[in-house]
Amino acid sequence: MQPDSDIPPSHDNVQPGELPPVFPPSNPPSTGIPPLLMADSPAPLPSQPHRKSGSAGGTLANFLSLCLGLFLADGVVSLLDESLILLFDVHLLGAIRGILLLFTVLLAIVIHGMMGLTPMIPKRLFLPVTLFIPLAGLATIPLLIYHHTRTHEIAWGISLCQVILGLGILHRVQHGWRFRWPFVAESRLEPRRFAWRNLIGFALAHVFLGLPAILVYLVVCAVLAVDHFTDGFLALRSEGLTVRVRKYVRDDGRTIQLFPMAHIGEPDFYRKLSESFPTNSIVLMEGVTDNGQLLTNKITYKRMATSLGLAEQQKEFKPQGKIVRADLDVGQFAPTTIDFLNLVMLVQNQGMNDQVIQNLLRFSTPDFERHFFDDLLGKRNRHLLNEIQIWLPKSDLIIVPWGAAHMPEIGREIQKSGFHLTETQEYVAIRFRSLGNKGRSIAGPGDSGSPK
Numbered sequence: 001m002q003p004d005s006d007i008p009p010s011h012d013n014v015q016p017g018e019l020p021p022v023f024p025p026s027n028p029p030s031t032g033i034p035p036l037l038m039a040d041s042p043a044p045l046p047s048q049p050h051r052k053s054g055s056a057g058g059t060l061a062n063f064l065s066l067c068l069g070l071f072l073a074d075g076v077v078s079l080l081d082e083s084l085i086l087l088f089d090v091h092l093l094g095a096i097r098g099i100l101l102l103f104t105v106l107l108a109i110v111i112h113g114m115m116g117l118t119p120m121i122p123k124r125l126f127l128p129v130t131l132f133i134p135l136a137g138l139a140t141i142p143l144l145i146y147h148h149t150r151t152h153e154i155a156w157g158i159s160l161c162q163v164i165l166g167l168g169i170l171h172r173v174q175h176g177w178r179f180r181w182p183f184v185a186e187s188r189l190e191p192r193r194f195a196w197r198n199l200i201g202f203a204l205a206h207v208f209l210g211l212p213a214i215l216v217y218l219v220v221c222a223v224l225a226v227d228h229f230t231d232g233f234l235a236l237r238s239e240g241l242t243v244r245v246r247k248y249v250r251d252d253g254r255t256i257q258l259f260p261m262a263h264i265g266e267p268d269f270y271r272k273l274s275e276s277f278p279t280n281s282i283v284l285m286e287g288v289t290d291n292g293q294l295l296t297n298k299i300t301y302k303r304m305a306t307s308l309g310l311a312e313q314q315k316e317f318k319p320q321g322k323i324v325r326a327d328l329d330v331g332q333f334a335p336t337t338i339d340f341l342n343l344v345m346l347v348q349n350q351g352m353n354d355q356v357i358q359n360l361l362r363f364s365t366p367d368f369e370r371h372f373f374d375d376l377l378g379k380r381n382r383h384l385l386n387e388i389q390i391w392l393p394k395s396d397l398i399i400v401p402w403g404a405a406h407m408p409e410i411g412r413e414i415q416k417s418g419f420h421l422t423e424t425q426e427y428v429a430i431r432f433r434s435l436g437n438k439g440r441s442i443a444g445p446g447d448s449g450s451p452k
Contacts, residue, residue: 056193057186060120065182067107068169071129074100075162082156105133116202120189125169132162138214141221145228231408233260240431243404246411248419255397256388256414260404261286263313264305265429270316272427273401277320281397284326284387285319286406288380292331294338297345310430319401326387326400328380336368337375381409388414 077100081093112130115121136158143154171177173184223236235242243260259273277283305312330338340363347356363372384402391398400410415421 055186057120057189060189061182061184061186064111064121064126064184067104067111067126068129068166068173068183070100070104070107071132072163072166072170074104075159075166078159079156079163082152082159085152086156101133108133116199117194119192119195119198122188122190125173125184125188128165129169132165136161138217141218142224145221145225229408230260230404231411233258233407233411234404235426237428238432240428240433242426243429245425245427246421247423247425248411248414249422250417250419253396254392254419256419257397257399258407258411259399259401260407261313261317261401262404262429263301264308264310265313265316266431267311267316269427269429270311270313270318274317274319277399278397279320280395281321281399282391282395283319283321283323283399283401284384284391285323286402287325287327288330289325289327290330292329294330295345296342297349299341299345300348303348308430317401319399321399322395324387324391326384328383332379333375334371336363337372339363340368340372377405377409381406381413384410385413 074097077093077097081091081097084090084092108130111121111126115123115126115130140154140158144151147154170179170183173188174180219236226234226236226241233244233246235244241262243262245260246258248256248258301312304310330341333341343356343359343363350356384400384406388398388400402410411421
């Protein structure tokens with residue numbers, strides 16, 4: 001078959017010396033899209049700051065991880081210790097608990113201070129850690145005021161909250177229930193190492209928010225404590241410490257007045273009280289005698305009164321009426337109570353030293369505390385109540401100017417015997433004032449002695 005003359009000859013059979021025609025290279029159409037990189041040209045990686053394991057960020061991450069670990073360990077050990085005490089009355093972990101608490105507090109103080117110096121520390125995570133122990137201590141105050149016999153239950157609850165908080169923060173920084181060291185990754189830290197705004201804001205928040213709030217809170221707690229532990233016989237007012245004199249009357253007209261006293265106070269306070277006593281009243285005076293000379297040193301409040309610009313009760317309080325000694329003798333106290341009183345008076349006269357501290361530790365047992373408070377309050381109150389019953393048939397008016405600590409029990413007992421509270425008067429015993437006004441009288445606006 002003859003080839004078709006219209007079909008051009010193939011170039012597959014190129015004869016030597018013959019070359020195919022060369023066409024000029026054609027440019028691709030312009031689309032505005034940059035040309036793709038060649039396969040042998042890898043794409044450049046974004047530049048990242050090179051972090052070494054020994055950098056400041058890594059050290060800080062380890063430091064924060066240690067703080068979080070100690071915080072959680074302290075909570076777990078405290079919770080276990082309180083559980084053993086409550087369930088089995090077993091005290092095994094006290095030493096370990098004390099050591100953990102010490103290092104946890106020290107580390108928390110350091111990290112809290114570092115938060116003001118550097119914004120690298122995540123405050124949302126570590127402010128609760130560094131503030132938990134002091135805030136828990138503050139929250140404990142009102143609980144102890146109203147439930148002071150349940151200290152272990154309160155401590156158990158605080159320890160449980162500490163464990164829950166520690167586990168919650170650990171779960172957040174680890175993104176789950178994984179325990180990898182360091183607990184706090186370096187990527188959790190802020191890149192900035194210092195910022196004036198952080199330092200100034202941190203300082204202002206502590207000075208103008210934190211400290212005033214703590215002071216107000218402590219004042220409120222003090223007011224609650226004074227009112228609760230004295231059953232309302234003492235009160236903290238804006239003008240000072242006030243005492244509430246209560247008048248109790250029985251159906252037959254017999255009257256008992258309870259005057260809460262303080263060992264030191266304003267001179268006019270004692271004089272006003274003395275002048276208010278009717279001359280026909282029986283005054284059952286407080287004052288432990290020492291006929292056997294068992295006390296080695298005399299108890300005096302002169303130094304305290306002088307330093308505060310106040311007066312001693314025994315010098316300024318001269319009541320009218322028939323004075324009756326209605327207190328016990330030192331010989332009726334337990335021997336351990338007498339030894340402790342002598343040691344306290346030795347400290348008052350000579351100050352503290354190593355030997356005194358060792359001797360004081362001997363009186364830290366629960367049995368001693370129970371006997372001591374029974375001697376100072378219980379026995380004396382029972383003796384006073386007996387004296388009241390002796391003198392009631394002999395007088396229509398019995399006045400009891402005793403220490404404020406005695407008043408709650410005395411008030412409850414005389415009400416049980418048929419007396420009813422009919423009147424209350426307030427007297428300012430110690431006025432809050434500047435040192436330049438130490439000699440100011442308690443008289444004035446809102447003066448004491450007004451019936452309530």
